[in-house]
Amino acid sequence: MGGNHTQIKFILLGITDRPSAQAPLFVFFLLIYVVTLLGNIGIITLVRVSPSLHTPMYFFLTHLAFIDICYSTVISPRMLADLLSEDKIISFSECVMQFLMFVFFAVTECHLLAMMAYDRHVAICQPLLYVTIISSHVCWQLVASSYLFAFPIAIVCTWCTFGGSFCGSNHIDHFFCDYVPVLKLVCSDTHSSEMVIFAFVTINVVGASVIILLSYISILRNVLRMCSTQSRARVFHTCASHLMAVSLFFGTAFFMYLQPPSSHRSLDKVASIIYTVVTPMLNLFIYSLRNKEVKWALQKCRRRKHPSPLFISHFCH
Template identity: 50%
Template structure:
């Protein structure tokens, strides 16, 4: 349904163009994104299961890792199922309410992941720079409060942006040149003044993205300084190995986000925008379980133990 009033149009649905500019590869893209979805769900589910079943991994670092895996599952489910459906149908529509809901949850999970990565950096900072007080500082209740605080703050941030976007009027074509409902392509369709929305994005982007990244950066400067002061090379390697996986994830995730939101407007490209969104919204959630399992000996040992116990139980 659409209502015209003074050349402004409120649409009942949008069309997500996605990757329709390359129709000859729709089947290939469907298979690729289906594999991304399945690998992400399987990998993160395995991480959550291993962490739940292994008492030796019931500590703050792995508690946060389990929450990160849950977040990655949520993030991939917001975007990929809609993409898969659009690869198979000719009319690639999404309702206005569905578009706002997708944008809200995508913003929530992305912001929550940024906060959680900052929390994980703090955990590694306390473990390496203040190990004698680690147990006292990183109590279970405090860890839960950090996770809940990340979720609540991210949700409030997403609600503000979603409400502001939903109040815009849209005119002209209702085609979103993206594979999901993101604010930037929606603003291009709006015939309202988007100055307030853009200022909110810039302000919150600076506070949330750069604030989280700056906190992580400061934490790692102190962590690396503390590691370099360790006399034993074996202890230095062991200390760095406990945070190397997190550092790789932070580099991939925040590197893409900062490139996307803080590059000059003159270099803006819809294709680049889609690739960047695919990186931090799809590929990073898929890679996280492999990064943490392949670079973490405790997780690998727990995984081998779980597999061997299952094989032994079947033989018995």
């Protein structure tokens, strides 16, 4: 990265500068973070100990839960610490690492949601070939490609964000090191960096959105051919959870990253809170509380004579 950045320190301005609001916000976001951690760990373990959930859909779901844990952990602990601290200084290397991991997990989640849509498409539109098309080997290849593809994108976006010269203010008007508030502190021309990041975001977000859209168009066409109202309702119920998660994640991503940096405004922090803090928790409720198979596995977990580890028993009650 250009220039000597080792001595640079940033100051995160955080969610709010009102002292009276910081303690209530700390309690609120701490509760969200704890629920996110315990709930997603519970989902991962429940899928692993329940043979009825050993299917490709729940294989993808465990990886989504893992990504949500990591994704939330990259942002929430630092945000919580800053809400109770007057010293909101973050070093250059810490800022770079936070942004790098944020982009890596965000891109991976983007791809996982697209793969889950493709999985539903094959299950509903080609049920007789489902086991052949979405085999265990294919599942691992799809998930591995998500992680591998996300890594170079995270590297390039991080380089574009932090590779310039910082010589002005060191105050980041955000609660984490995101590219828009960081680029505002760069003295050199950032137009090319903005265009590269915009192109990568567009390719990933729009590309994944197209896969999801085409999958659900095919599903809808297949559903409309069904004669049974009960079959239609079952298919819509199966897909509703995924559509809710997709709408929440991609909706805020479109709002945040597919607009010029000059258009960003005060609502950015609210949108950022939704997709970095709230969405990882909501995915848990969207996929578990609305899913009959997960509820059945939880009930079976309750009835076990030999209880699972403590956090599983807690999750089941």
